[in-house]
Amino acid sequence: MDTNKVVRVRSADTKIPKIDIHTHILPSTLPKWKDKYGYGGFVQLQPCGECRARLILLDGTVFREIESSAWDPKVRITDCEKNSVRVQVISTVPVMFSYWTKPQHGNDIARFLNDHIAEVLNLHPGRFVG
Numbered sequence: 001m002d003t004n005k006v007v008r009v010r011s012a013d014t015k016i017p018k019i020d021i022h023t024h025i026l027p028s029t030l031p032k033w034k035d036k037y038g039y040g041g042f043v044q045l046q047p048c049g050e051c052r053a054r055l056i057l058l059d060g061t062v063f064r065e066i067e068s069s070a071w072d073p074k075v076r077i078t079d080c081e082k083n084s085v086r087v088q089v090i091s092t093v094p095v096m097f098s099y100w101t102k103p104q105h106g107n108d109i110a111r112f113l114n115d116h117i118a119e120v121l122n123l124h125p126g127r128f129v130g
Contacts, residue, residue, distance in 0.1 A: 017086035024093040027116045028071040037105050043095055051075075055095065063095060073120050077127055089129045090117055 026045065033042040043063070044056040051068040069075040070093075080088060092113045098106045117130045 018084050020080070020085045020088045023076075023088045023090050024070070025073075025076075025090045025117065025120065026066075026071050026093055026096070027113070031112065033105070033109065037102070041100065042098070042109075055093070057095065058100075073124050073128070077124065080127070087127060087129060090120065091130070092117070 028045075030043070030045045034040045041058040043058070046054045046056055048054050048065060052065055053070070054065050055063040057063045067075075069079055076088060080086070096109070096113055098109045101109065114130075117128075121128050121130055
């Protein structure tokens with residue numbers, strides 16, 4: 001192996017935009033699907049501070065605490081600018097897939113989450129891709 005080869009790497013000031021291809025987003029509030037559908041097990045978002053919340057799982061345990069960047073596009077944009085990221089590809093958090101629900105209820109949840117992503121895209125054109 002030739003260890004004397006010089007590898008040239010483009011500098012960080014390249015004209016190619018930086019794209020973050022794997023980020024998750026949630027609405028700032030989630031509907032009370034348990035009340036709507038008459039059975040439990042739905043993921044809940046529980047505020048736990050000014051800019052933090054807990055994702056509560058099906059069995060009532062805390063999945064994780066999240067910061068406002070998980071639901072606030074303006075915070076995300078500020079973070080992106082600090083890290084020279086031009087575009088984020090956003091999708092819902094996998095724990096929200098709700099495969100266990102009745103089919104129509106899962107469809108309602110998917111539509112709600114997809115509509116939220118579409119709203120973020122419309123409010124911030126060019127910054128996010130769904």
